[in-house]
Amino acid sequence: MDVAGTISTGYCAKLYADYGAEVINLEPPAGFATRQLPPFTDGETRASSAMHAYLHTNKLSVDVSALAEAAVQALVTSADLILDDGTDYPGPEVSTGVRASICWFGRGGAFENFVGTDGQIFALNGMLRNIGRVEGPPLIPTGYQAQIIGGMTAFIGSMTQVLAAELENRSAPVHLETSIYESCLCFTEVGVVAAFNTGLHAPRMGINRFPPTYPLGVFPCRDGWIGVTVLTPGQWHAYCELLGMEELTDVELFQTSYGRLQAIDLIEPIMRERLATRSAEQLFYQAQKARIPLARVPTMEELFSVDQFVERKAFCSATLPNREELTVPSVPFRLYDTPPNFGGPVARLGQHSKDFT
Numbered sequence: 001m002d003v004a005g006t007i008s009t010g011y012c013a014k015l016y017a018d019y020g021a022e023v024i025n026l027e028p029p030a031g032f033a034t035r036q037l038p039p040f041t042d043g044e045t046r047a048s049s050a051m052h053a054y055l056h057t058n059k060l061s062v063d064v065s066a067l068a069e070a071a072v073q074a075l076v077t078s079a080d081l082i083l084d085d086g087t088d089y090p091g092p093e094v095s096t097g098v099r100a101s102i103c104w105f106g107r108g109g110a111f112e113n114f115v116g117t118d119g120q121i122f123a124l125n126g127m128l129r130n131i132g133r134v135e136g137p138p139l140i141p142t143g144y145q146a147q148i149i150g151g152m153t154a155f156i157g158s159m160t161q162v163l164a165a166e167l168e169n170r171s172a173p174v175h176l177e178t179s180i181y182e183s184c185l186c187f188t189e190v191g192v193v194a195a196f197n198t199g200l201h202a203p204r205m206g207i208n209r210f211p212p213t214y215p216l217g218v219f220p221c222r223d224g225w226i227g228v229t230v231l232t233p234g235q236w237h238a239y240c241e242l243l244g245m246e247e248l249t250d251v252e253l254f255q256t257s258y259g260r261l262q263a264i265d266l267i268e269p270i271m272r273e274r275l276a277t278r279s280a281e282q283l284f285y286q287a288q289k290a291r292i293p294l295a296r297v298p299t300m301e302e303l304f305s306v307d308q309f310v311e312r313k314a315f316c317s318a319t320l321p322n323r324e325e326l327t328v329p330s331v332p333f334r335l336y337d338t339p340p341n342f343g344g345p346v347a348r349l350g351q352h353s354k355d356f357t
Contacts, residue, residue, distance in 0.1 A: 001025075001076065002059075004085035005032025007144045008102040008180060010055035011151030012158070013083055017058040018331045018340040024352075025056065026075070029065045031349040032056075041324055051144075053318040053346045054328040063350030067357055075356055080162050083154070086177070098165060099175045100158040102150050106179030121146040121184050126192030130204050130211075138204065149187075150180030214261035215239075218297050219272060224280030227295035231257055238290040242283070243274040316343030321351075 001024045002013045010032070017023040025032060037051040064072060076082065079097055086103035101107075104116030119140040122128050132139035154176070161174050191211070195201050208217025215228045230239050233255045240249040248267065253259040260267055275283075280296050287294035298306050304315055304327065316330045331340040 001079040001081065002032075002083045003076075004083060004087075004102075005034055006085050006102065007034060007051075007055065007147040008151040008154065008178075009083040009085060010034055010052075011148050012100070012102065012155045013059065014055050014057070015152070015155045015331065016081075016159075018344075019335070019338070020341070023059040024075070024079070024356075025059050025061045025347070026064050026072075027061055027349060029063060035349070041320065041326060048320055048322070048324070050326055050328075053320055053326050056346055057318045057328070058341055058344035059347060060352040060355070061347035061349055062356055063353045066350060066353040071357055080165070081158055083158075097173060098158055098161045099173065100154050100161075100178065101176065102154045102178045102180065104179070105181050106177050109179075111181070116146075116180060118144055118146040121181050122187075124181060125184050125188045126195075127187055127189065130189075130191070130202060130209075132204065132207070134204055134206050146180055146184050150178055150183045153183035154178040209261075209264070211261055212258040214257055214264060215267070215271060216257075219275050221275050221278050221280040221283060224299070224302070225297040226275065226280045226283050227297050229293045229295075230260075231293075235292050236260070238292050239287075242286060242290055242292060243271065243278070245270055245274060313342055318343055319345045321346060321348035 002009045003026045005025065005027060013023045013025075032052070034052040034055055035049050037049050039050050041048040041050055041053075062075070067075070077097075081097060082099045084099065084101050086101040086107060104121070105111035105114055119128075122141060122145075128138040128140060130138070157176050157178065161176060164170065165174070191202055202211050205211060208215075208219065210216045213229070213231060215230050218225050218227050228239075230236050236254060237249050240246055248254055248270070253263060254267070284294055284296040296306070303309070306314075309315065313330055315327050318326045318328045320326060328343070330342050334340065
């Protein structure tokens with residue numbers, strides 16, 4: 001049961017729902033806040049939030065105001081798992097089962113009462129400082145990535161406790177806390193740790209400049225974009241051969257990524273010129289055979305037609321209450337003996353209230 005309706009609790013509960021659990025959204029009369037998040041598929045009303053649809057396929061919606069207090073209590077006490085945002089929720093304290101609270105900074109720390117944002121989390125874990133142009137502020141990732149990671153982290157911990165309660169026939173309640181900030185520390189770069197220990201701060205070098213590795217970044221091709229990561233001497237030799245840059249292969253300075261970083265002004269014009277004559281898709285498959293870690297970077301228009309995404313069912317359809325079909329990402333990991341649901345219906349607010357009165 002989700003009683004908070006945040007992006008983090010919604011994503012955590014989505015993973016349960018897509019793998020077959022009965023998930024109940026216990027919503028206030030105005031609905032979860034995610035119902036108000038743009039973009040809206042019809043461009044006007046707020047009953048068609050695409051983000052809400054993505055998070056809430058295959059769930060039941062119960063309007064808490066439609067239930068008597070006793071019915072709410074019965075619903076809460078029957079749940080194997082309660083998801084909240086660390087604040088009070090409309091129901092009794094969990095006396096059995098598992099309660100998982102997902103909030104920005106967790107309880108008890110210096111940031112306990114701070115309100116976070118996704119951009120703030122990435123700034124605090126050191127991801128932003130070296131990304132962007134030399135002049136001006138760093139680039140901030142858009143969307144809700146930090147909150148999604150918080151939901152995924154809570155899913156792992158809460159699933160372990162739910163399974164333990166079932167397998168051990170345990171009745172004592174368990175309360176887990178997940179900090180979105182701490183969850184996202186998994187993205188902290190080693191440069192941040194080095195800066196903390198040494199006091200030395202690497203300067204921001206600009207777009208596609210991520211010291212000490214070069215080349216590393218996303219570059220334009222003739223008909224698309226390619227992600228490039230070249231680390232070892234062997235990868236560098238194969239990369240030069242792939243792009244016809246044999247004159248750069250055996251230069252002593254270029255045998256390390258840091259050495260190549262020092263020679264950006266020499267290497268990059270040649271590399272960009274060669275990439276501009278090649279197909280991103282062809283380069284990707286050629287690089288696979290040569291064991292060079294290149295990745296095709298599709299545009300939004302190309303996203304749904306990428307062959308590996310199609311083969312792996314990376315996208316599926318969410319069906320809105322008005323029967324409109326919306327293409328959304330599928331579950332990011334698969335169990336093959338017990339596969340997940342791919343897409344599903346999105347309940348209108350209070351659609352299932354009468355089933356629990």
